[in-house]
Amino acid sequence: MNLIESKVIQTKFEKEIFIDEISNIELSGFQYPNKNIPYYEMMVGVDLMRIRNNEFYGTKKSYFGLRITEDLQSIVVFDPDQQSIFAVKNELEKQAAIELIDYLLIESPKFKELVRKMIYNNKQTNVVSDIEIQEHKAKLSVLEGLLNVPNLDVKIAVQKKKIAC
Template sequence: MNLLESKVILTKLEKEIFIDDSSNIELSGFKSPIKKSPYYEIMVGLDLIRIRNNEFYGTKKSYFGLRITEDLQSVVVYEPDQQSIFAVKNELEKQAAIELIDYLLIQSPTFKELVRKIIYNYKQANEVSGIEAQEYNAKLSVLEGLLNVRKLGVNFAIQKKNIA
């Protein structure tokens, strides 16, 4: 028997269930540092199963953002503007979401394997030139850094991202 790891966020209205499978995790929106924002940024999307009144209520994709410092020494989790995993949650529910993110970044073998697969595919498509080479190397470094995230290196900034 092959059991899957799952995590549940109990909210006032429903249960949001994350099943630790690579098909339920999306990494997208890689951004390199700019003067206004000296961080690398990546969006992480999680497919969650929704259960209401003990019945299947559908699925939803919830996101959180990762900001990684240029020196790759710290990771900050932030709330995106749309489809946030923290949206419409009270403090206890937000704490459950933080525990899920903590598990994903630090313990989840599926997340680590997905990052390794992205790194492998990225290296296979190694068709970069001049200026692109610096961004290519930076993206590889950030992805490789995600494989070594430690609990002490993750900070949570649960507030809306400022876009100005």
């Protein structure tokens, strides 16, 4: 028998179930440090099955953001403006979402497999200019850091993303 790892967030109205499969995880929106933002940033999306009144209620994609310092020594989880995994949740429900994020970043074999695939694909990418080479190396370093999250300083505090005017 092949058991699949899953995590459940029990909310007031429903159960949000994450099944640990590569197809249920998305890494997107990679941003490089610049003069205004001194860290790497990316979004992590997870597909959640919704169960209400013991019946399937559909799926939804929820996101959380990662900010990784330029020296690749710490990660901060932040709350995105839209489709947040923390949206419409009380403190206990947010704690369950934090436990899911902790599981994804530190324990999930499928998250690690996805990151390894991204590293492999990134290494196969043909880069030409000096800027592309630098960005390519930086992205590889960040992805490789995600394989070793237990060795980093992870701050899982629900921080609202502030957008400069």
